[in-house]
Amino acid sequence: MIRSFKKHMGAWGTVGPTVIWLGIFLFLPLVYVILITFLTKNAYGGVDFSFTLENYRNLFKSEYIKVFWDSIVLSLETTVICLLVGYPFAYILANAPRRWKNFLVLLLMLPFWTNSLIRTYGWNTLLRTEGIINHFLLGVGVIKSPLEMLYTDQAVLLGMVYALLPFTVLPLYTSIEKLDKSLLEAGSDLGASRAHVFTRIVLPLTMPGIFAGSIQTFIPSLGFFFISDMMGGAKTMYIGNLIKNQFLSARNWPFGAALSIVLIIITLILMRLYTKVGSLEDMA
């Protein structure tokens, strides 16, 4: 009896604080959000305690379906471009001389440590009609009138790629660096050209990195709202903006909560896929 009590005490002593922390800061808020989705909004921006499924039904309205669709397309575009830019980047990084490697990774991480809002403002300064790029191009005489670069969908895409590139590069970098260089030599020794060494050896062996990088880019890109707000001028609505608006402008918390739940579910599905592939990689 005493022994088992002690055993339990030990377990609580170690895991307890984490359980309490997660309970207060993750589980309770989540339950609260789920609860709200079944309630009705009232005229003053609060919630009335009357049960409804209206918020979930609203999700299937065509204008919201379009928001989801646009968001997923933007996130996919972001992910693909991040991969295309990030793979060569990570490859060079992983094969750089040892004394350069840490420095290059530092350069990659450096923007991370500055506030992302400030970085996005930086892009605004560059891209806007009276911005640095337009000034320069006008001054040089390449263009007659300033280019419309900011507040376009392309600008949003650019901002997203810029913000999320490290999320793609880091898993790719780890995966490529882990690659045994003698495998490349073996491939070449057995008659494979450089292109074939890449397609037959490097690419399949770095697939876990590609997958991890994609998911780690795709998931946060779905929820981003400030980049599309600041660089897209809120012309196209994405999930992140929609949720933000429901809570802050429209004061429709129940619907905002329902949208959040959908986002959480998508994320959980992707995370599940991610861990599954991760465990596959460990087996190899």
Place this chain on the structure above:
Amino acid sequence: MANGEERVIVRLTNVDKSFDNEKVVKKLNLDVKEGEFLTMLGPSGCGKTTTLRMIAGFEQPDEGEILLGGVNVEGKKPNERDVNTVFQNYALFPHMNVFDNVAFGLVEKKVKKEEIHTRVLEMLKLVKLDGMEKRMPSQMSGGQKQRVGIARALVNRPKVLLLDEPLGALDLKLRKQMQGELKHLQRRLGITFLYVTHDQEEALTMSDRIAIMNSGILEQVGTPEEVYNQPQTKFVADFIGESNILEGYVEHVYEDAIGVTMESGKARIPETGYESEEMVYLCVRPENLKLDTKPHEGFSLRGRVREHIFVGSINKTMVELPNGQMLKAETPAEDELMPVGTPVNIYWNPGKVVVMRTKEEMIYNIIERSVQIEGMPNDPIF
């Protein structure tokens, strides 16, 4: 080449290679004959692996030429060379099963599917892995992995198979077994094997010829018997097997012999072709070094028994010379041992000593030493 009929399949001419201003291969000249099993042997860092990697095309020589089948391969990438490599760490493709690993080179060569199938299965049978073609490398033992590595290289029927310490990661028993199998495979297929190892026993048992390298220099090339019985340099005598090496100089030149004087005594050696005052090394294998209480004609080399070491079938006896040098003598275990402390006469049978001219740098050493003892009349040592 002594024998012009034998074709040279790999020829290295004056090959130099440096890494970060450090020369790892210096003016290397080596011919590998078609169909032979040649081993490059040397301590780690002697440049043997670098040489192999230059032949494979992973490294480019700074100077000199490499000919493969008579063709200069300068600037040719590894995939353009008719050689294949077996790696020490196996370097199997972890995402492919055994069949696909072995088929890799044939797929690159665009060999027909049916032919790939038969050739791969045939090769797997040859390396005793039949029935394992669906296995992944991660499910195999070290020995099995290296069999796949060997099959993957041999299936391409290379002109030369390069083996970079292929058995280095295996345990002793498996290594011995694989040595036999490799030798067998080489005989059966008739493919030239260029083998790199630091294990002298491995080199002696497997090779047709051994090329011994030391700090980037090729010291000697010869059959196992030649490098063991007639080492040409002190390094070779020391590195291959065990050796007692005595420093001395030629004091007398007789008609059919020379009288060599060492720090600890004198010996008459039936050798000709040496000049008076020439500095030499005498190299005697422990099994040829004899000890006796009676003096032997032609020898005035005395020492004291210091220690006996029993190693199963033989006894090793350590004998200390007056100058402190330790010599090692081996006797059959059943022979009676002389008690520790016994003064003994040291001798060897004619023909059981190898005389080597010392290199100039060694002469300077000895001259320096003799300068130190100059002015001492009737030098007590000699």
